Amino acid sequence: MQPGAKKNIILYFLTDINVFISVYLSFFSLSWITFKLTGSPAALGKIGFAQNLPFLLFSIYGGVLADKYDRRKNVIKCNVGLTLVTIVSIILVVTDLLSFPLILMLGFSLGSVFALNYPSMIGLVKDLVTDKQVFPRVMGAAASNAKIGQVAASSTFSFIFAAFQAVGTFAGALLANLIALTAIILVKKPPQEINLQSDSVKTQFVTGIKYVFQYKPLLAVVLISTMISVVFGFVTFQLPIIDSDFLKGGSKDLGILYLAGAIGGLTSGIYMSRRKSTKNILRFLIICAFISGISITGIAISRSMITTFIFAMGVDFAFIAAMGINNTVLQMLTEESKRGRVLGVNTSFNWGVMSIVIMIFGYLAKYIGMEVTIVIVGVLTVASGFIFALTMKKYLPVLKQMYAVRGVEPGHEPF
Numbered sequence: 001m002q003p004g005a006k007k008n009i010i011l012y013f014l015t016d017i018n019v020f021i022s023v024y025l026s027f028f029s030l031s032w033i034t035f036k037l038t039g040s041p042a043a044l045g046k047i048g049f050a051q052n053l054p055f056l057l058f059s060i061y062g063g064v065l066a067d068k069y070d071r072r073k074n075v076i077k078c079n080v081g082l083t084l085v086t087i088v089s090i091i092l093v094v095t096d097l098l099s100f101p102l103i104l105m106l107g108f109s110l111g112s113v114f115a116l117n118y119p120s121m122i123g124l125v126k127d128l129v130t131d132k133q134v135f136p137r138v139m140g141a142a143a144s145n146a147k148i149g150q151v152a153a154s155s156t157f158s159f160i161f162a163a164f165q166a167v168g169t170f171a172g173a174l175l176a177n178l179i180a181l182t183a184i185i186l187v188k189k190p191p192q193e194i195n196l197q198s199d200s201v202k203t204q205f206v207t208g209i210k211y212v213f214q215y216k217p218l219l220a221v222v223l224i225s226t227m228i229s230v231v232f233g234f235v236t237f238q239l240p241i242i243d244s245d246f247l248k249g250g251s252k253d254l255g256i257l258y259l260a261g262a263i264g265g266l267t268s269g270i271y272m273s274r275r276k277s278t279k280n281i282l283r284f285l286i287i288c289a290f291i292s293g294i295s296i297t298g299i300a301i302s303r304s305m306i307t308t309f310i311f312a313m314g315v316d317f318a319f320i321a322a323m324g325i326n327n328t329v330l331q332m333l334t335e336e337s338k339r340g341r342v343l344g345v346n347t348s349f350n351w352g353v354m355s356i357v358i359m360i361f362g363y364l365a366k367y368i369g370m371e372v373t374i375v376i377v378g379v380l381t382v383a384s385g386f387i388f389a390l391t392m393k394k395y396l397p398v399l400k401q402m403y404a405v406r407g408v409e410p411g412h413e414p415f
Contacts, residue, residue, distance in 0.1 A: 001336070005189070008128045009138060011183045015075070016121060016142060018180035019114075020149025022082060025173040026089065026110055027051060028157045029166050030103050033093075037100055048237065049355065050104045054111035056352025060215025062116040064204045067337060070191070071120040071127060075184050078117035083177040085109045090170045098166075106201015115351075119343040126331050126339070127189050130407065136278045136328045143324030144269020147316070151262045211334075215397050217415075218330060218342065218348065220391045224289055225326040226349040227384040231292045232319035232357040233376055235299065235312070236261070241370060247305055256305065257312050264313030268320035278408075282392060282415040285325045289385030292318035297378030300371045323350070329414050333402045 034047050065074050089106055091298045092098040123248055125142055129135045160168045235242070239257055243249045275281070295314030326346060334342045351357050365373040392399070392415050 005128065005130075008187050008189065011187045012128060012146060013142070014183040015079075015180045015187070016145040017149050017152070017323045018176040018183070019079065019082065019117070019121070020146050021153050022086065022173040022176035022180065023110060023114055024150050024153035024315070025088060025157060025160075025169050025176065027107070028153060029089075029161070029169040029173070032161065033098060034100065034103055037103075043317075045098065045105050047103060049359065050107040051111040052351060052355035054108060054352075055350075056113040056348055058112055060205055060208060060344040062304065063119040063208055063341035065116065066120040066215060066340025066343065068204065068340075069206075071124045071340070072184065072187055072189060074120035075124060076181065078120070079177060079181040079184060079294060080112050082110070082117075082173065083115040083181060084171055084385040085113065086174045086177055087270050090167060090174065092169060093166045102378025115347065118347050119340050122327050122343050122347075123331070123340050124189075125327075128187070132407075132412070133277070134233050135280070135331075136272050137275060139328040139331075140275060140321075143271055143272060143320050144266050145247040145328065145359040146323075147262050147265035147269065147320060151266075154258060154262075161286060177282075189402065202292035208338060208345055209339050212302040212342055212345045215333075215398070215402070217392065217402070220388055220395075221285070221326050221329055222346050222349050224285060224384050225322045225346070226287060226328045226353055227352045228292045228322040228382050229320055229354040230361075231296045231355050231377060231381050232315055234356045234361055234374075235281035235296060235315050237358060238362065238365070238370065239312075242299060242337055245249075245370060246299075246303060247308060249305070253305060257308065260309040261316040264316035264355065267313070268317040269324070272321055272324040278332065278412045278414050280413075280415065281325050282329060285322060286364065286389050288318040288322045288325070289381055289388065291379030292322075293378045293383075293385065295378075296381065297375055300374035300378070328352075332408060332414065333399075333406055334340065 030051075032048055034043050037043075057226075085106060089098075092106075125139050126135060129138050153302070157169060160172050161196065163382060212222060243253050243257055247253060291314050294312045295318065298311035298314070299308055302311060327343070330342050330346055331339055361373055361377060364376075396415070399413075399415055404407075408414075
């Protein structure tokens with residue numbers, strides 16, 4: 001890569017990682033304050049739903065913005081929005097006015113801005129990396145930014161909160177916001193071609209959804225990555241119960257399991273960044289579905305910290321790899337003018353639909369038991385891998401046509 005391109009990527013990663021640090025610190029703070037105010041598991045469930053619902057509601061609209069306006073400027077505006085929400089949080093904490101309804105509003109606001117930001121942030125990678133061979137590696141590495149942000153936020157949250165209470169954790173989030181905002185402002189890229197200014201938002205919104213459903217290979221990629229996201233989300237939200245009921249552990253053991261996920265996710269990001277070609281990358285997505293399904297099933301069966309640690313790594317490894325693969329392939333095979341909207345649809349499914357599905361599985365676990373529910377999720381995930389493989393083979397002629405139209409070079413075919 002040229003020096004200018006390397007600088008842009010460094011600034012991009014600095015922006016992306018600090019956005020995740022900020023969001024995680026804010027979410028951790030809101031969840032902890034909710035627990036202190038209410039002591040209610042139901043209230044924690046509500047704040048989790050409030051934070052994730054915007055992905056279902058606004059991600060596709062975020063994709064419209066990514067196509068209609070300059071993606072870098074969109075990211076700048078969203079970072080300003082995150083900064084303002086964080087400042088409001090600090091003011092409410094300092095003035096002791098932070099009630100549970102306001103916590104729900106702050107959680108929804110943070111989720112909304114992040115949902116609008118994500119399609120532009122992901123789409124920006126292809127704007128900055130024009131080399132077709134380098135792009136998948138950068139995209140794969142970028143998939144682990146969420147885990148880096150999570151590790152940084154989770155490892156500092158307890159210390160900051162113990163020393164400075166919620167004011168300190170929100171101040172840390174604000175600092176991360178400012179670093180991200182400064183970094184993205186310094187990014188330099190060629191002007192983005194804007195050719196949709198005459199289309200209404202509604203028209204673009206519908207066009208994006210139709211485009212994904214029209215091209216069955218794209219839809220299949222979105223759906224299988226959503227299933228892998230469901231596994232990740234379900235394990236993440238239910239990990240305290242898994243730790244308590246299956247392993248008879250406490251808070252220390254829970255922290256170890258969260259660390260397992262972080263290690264698995266970072267390992268996946270490193271692996272994806274070292275792949276030198278997109279050749280058969282969708283076949284690896286099938287393997288990720290198998291890893292995901294087997295890992296969550298293993299968690300249900302395991303009663304040992306060591307084996308559960310390994311299976312927890314597998315869940316996050318598959319999730320981060322799937323995110324890197326689908327964000328790479330969807331951008332490779334999508335018409336340039338619709339790239340942002342396709343990423344918006346993908347985000348809406350991976351995070352928005354995922355949040356609803358894991359809530360349904362949570363209620364199912366209440367009636368049939370956690371172990372049986374986990375096994376059901378695992379079986380469905382493995383089955384999705386087989387269905388995806390059959391779908392790709394069925395639509396291989398369509399894929400080959402897409403390769404030709406999108407300029408995919410011989411030897412780099414994703415399937």
